[in-house]
Amino acid sequence: MARILSGKEVVQAMAPGLKERVQGCVEAGAQPTLAILRVGENPSDLSYERTACKRAEALGVGIRSIVLPANVTNDQLLDAIAQVNADESIHGCLMFRPLPAGLDEAAACAALDARxxxxxxxxxxxxxxxxxxxxxxxxxxxxxxxxxxxxxxVQLHGARVVVVGRSLVIGKPVAMMLLARNATVTMCHSRTEDLAARCREADVVICATGRAKAFGAECFAPGQTIIDVGINFDEARNLCGDVDFDAAEPIVGAITPVPGGIGTVTTSTTMEHVIHSCESALGIA
Amino acid sequence: MARILSGKEVVQAMAPGLKERVQGCVEAGAQPTLAILRVGENPSDLSYERTACKRAEALGVGIRSIVLPANVTNDQLLDAIAQVNADESIHGCLMFRPLPAGLDEAAACAALDARxxxxxxxxxxxxxxxxxxxxxxxxxxxxxxxxxxxxxxVQLHGARVVVVGRSLVIGKPVAMMLLARNATVTMCHSRTEDLAARCREADVVICATGRAKAFGAECFAPGQTIIDVGINFDEARNLCGDVDFDAAEPIVGAITPVPGGIGTVTTSTTMEHVIHSCESALGIA
Incomplete structure (x- = not known):
């Protein structure tokens, strides 16, 4: 029986500190505010937007919704981003991706002020x-x-961590963050030979391939910590991760569930970044 | 007996193509030209500069030497970089590092035009x-x-590669380049536990720690390819790599010597980049 690494518990632990920091911003003259930039009406974007709005409300973070039609031009999108950049009352911007086909996503990402x-x-x-x-x-x-x-x-210093998936959204950046914490990091992907063996050798496995239940019992070993980043649907159209949870859970030492794991914490982390950005703008970071 | 991966052989193989490209640039109206920006009179900078000048001459690449006194101010250094950026007859700039103490190296690096x-x-x-x-x-x-x-x-697709050292000069970038070639890449460093075992598991080991002869027989296994990036001096003040060559060579399948390995190829690679930059400026890349 693995320890279940509940995202909700992490969110609850983060909340008091975040609320206090929002209060600090308000007292210093600004409410941390997140712009949500959505192009079109993609159901998964709408679902994420509802979750983000609920979390923002719970923490006292303001939300500014910017909705553009799916047939927006690149210039109109870049104009909207320029307005976000120029608006001092906005401290962070979440732009849903992928953008509808035909839009230059790289240009849009590059246009957003890093702050x-x-x-x-x-x-x-x-x-x-x-x-x-x-x-x-x-x-x-x-x-x-x-x-x-x-x-x-979870001990990271000196630990062997395998990251499966090399996207810029999760695989590569989390590998760098783990390396900065002195983990020995192996970057695996679809071309890795004997992926299951590589996973079994690790103390911590980060599964970020976006393939439903692709990691079965053969990938895991006793005592491991498994972080499942996937958000997929299985054949029965139920939400599931990259890991076959029922296969992994009896073997490993600790595992994040899906739903209720990393995705849950991501929204709070987004708010944390908005608050930090507001603090920086106020000079109180 | 390992195969010796001679840098000289690689340099000789690169030379005809590079000379032809220089000729192409000249015919299109510009000689590829490298600015060497040196602050002070560090003997290892001077030694590298001589090597670079020789290679440039052999390939037909022009050299512009910019030498600033060791007590230069940050503003004066940034002025010199701004002049390099503005000078259309310069296609690449090699700035020796580390800069003398007191200079803002990060600012100087950021000031250089990426092109x-x-x-x-x-x-x-x-x-x-x-x-x-x-x-x-x-x-x-x-x-x-x-x-x-x-x-x-050397096969990289699907190969297990261990990179030891996580600097921005070599470890991290080479890890990303290997990943892009579909290797399974493990990033090791001074805090890695049982480093010798991690090295023995790999098909290819990139040694980039900057510690003389730190990799002994215990780190190697038959059939491996060893890339030794180190340029150090041993107790007898002889040039040596990060690898104890005499210990590794009887075990492994292939190994780069020091001197005569990676360092030799680095100078040609620098010239290749200058030529590419010139081709881009000319619109013939």
């Missing part, structure tokens, strides 16, 4: 994750993994 | 290495490792 890029999508933010220098936030999901590992006291 | 940053020291260049997007060259030493691996036909 307001609370989800680590701009080149400057990613350069910060890679080099440790400059200014910028890591992607919220990568930071959420670190929060869960830290909350549950 | 002329042929050694991957600016945040934009490093962001390119991390994200694969944007414009910029990787650090020449990291690219030299890839050239040696490719020249000798």
């Amino acid at each position: 307001k890029d609370i989800d680590g999508i701009s080149p400057a933010s990613l350069a910060r994750v890679f080099t440790g220098a400059g200014y910028g936030f890591p992607p919220a999901t990568a930071q959420a993994c670190m929060h869960v590992l830290d909350h549950y006291g | 002329k940053d042929i050694d991957g020291i600016s945040p934009a260049s490093l962001a390119r290495v991390f994200t694969g997007a944007g414009y910029g060259f990787p650090p020449a030493t990291a690219q030299a490792c890839m050239h040696v691996l490719d020249h000798y036909g």
